[in-house]
Structure formats: structure tokens, C-alpha cells
Amino acid sequence: MKVAGFEIENKINPNNVDLFLNGVAIRSKFFIQTYIIALYAAKPIQQENIAIESNIERSLRMLIITPLATSKAVSENIQNGMKEGLGNLYMQQKDLVDDLRKVIETSNVQFKDSIDIYYTSDKELKLYKNNQEIYSNKNGQLFAETIFGMYVGKKPKDKKIKEALLKGF
Secondary structure: EOOEEEEEEOOOOOHHHHHEEEEEEEEOOOOOEEHHHHEEEOOOOHHHHHHOOOOEEEEEEEEOOOOOOOHHHHHHHHHHHHHHHHHHHHHHHHHHHHHHHHHHHHHHOOOOEEEEEEEEEOOOOOEEOEEEEEEEOOHHHHHHHHHHHHHHHOOOHHHHHHHHHHHOO
């Protein structure tokens, strides 16, 4: 499937688990298409609570589609989203957010790179850049619930993106 001229895979296999495209959308900021966001899951997901709280293996894949993107801008975007999504709980996750920011910046995320925020059935959070694992945290449940909630929760960043991600397969 092509979205904004980029090929979107129907199946990915991070962590040696087949995940299938559940839904896809484009995130824009100030009228500039910044990234494609895709939800991949081991089983179809159409309900927000399952996308956020279940132990279904799943991944949010961000494909950077603007040449203006820098690794610093990507990491700051994640940090700002986490601050907003976690509210008072942000300080409990600050070390994890800082770790992820460092990993993204040192791995030089940029135009045409894909980042997978992967949540395992064992409540582990993994980060992949272009299908290569770059980070792992055994206690990733709150972070995963927050970041999935940012896109498909009760108050998503964009309701159209939420609808697109929860189409199911």
C-alpha cells in the first residue's frame, strides 16, 4: 500500500512476531506532512481500550516523511507528547523519556527512517529504527499506554488519525 508516495508494509516482524497493518494515517504539522503513523498488531484492534491496555503485541510505526526532520526534533516531539499525555505522572517516566530521547538522537533518526515503538505481551517496550532494535526496557507498560493513548485514546492528538489506526484488518 502506498501513502504519500511511501510504501507501507502489510506485515512487519519485529521481535520475531508477525504484526499486521491495523491502520495508517498521515500526521501533519503546520500544513506540512511530517510522518506516517501506522498501527501494527498481532490481532485486529478496533477498540481504543484494547489498543492501549491489552497485552496484544503491537507497534506504532512512524515513518519520517519530511526532509526537515532531525533526530532532535523527533525526540522533542516524543518528549512533548509524553509530557502532555502523562500529566502529573510525567516525573515517574522522565528517566525513560530521557533514555528514549538520547537513543533517538544518537541513532540519527531522519528523513525516510522508520521508528517502531513496540510493546510486547510481556510488557516490555522496545524501540526499532529501520527494523533494528535500538532500545529495550522491561518496564514499559505506562510509557506504552501513554504513547498509544496519544493516538487512539479518549483525547487523541487527531480524531481522524485515531479512526484510521483503529480500522482493523
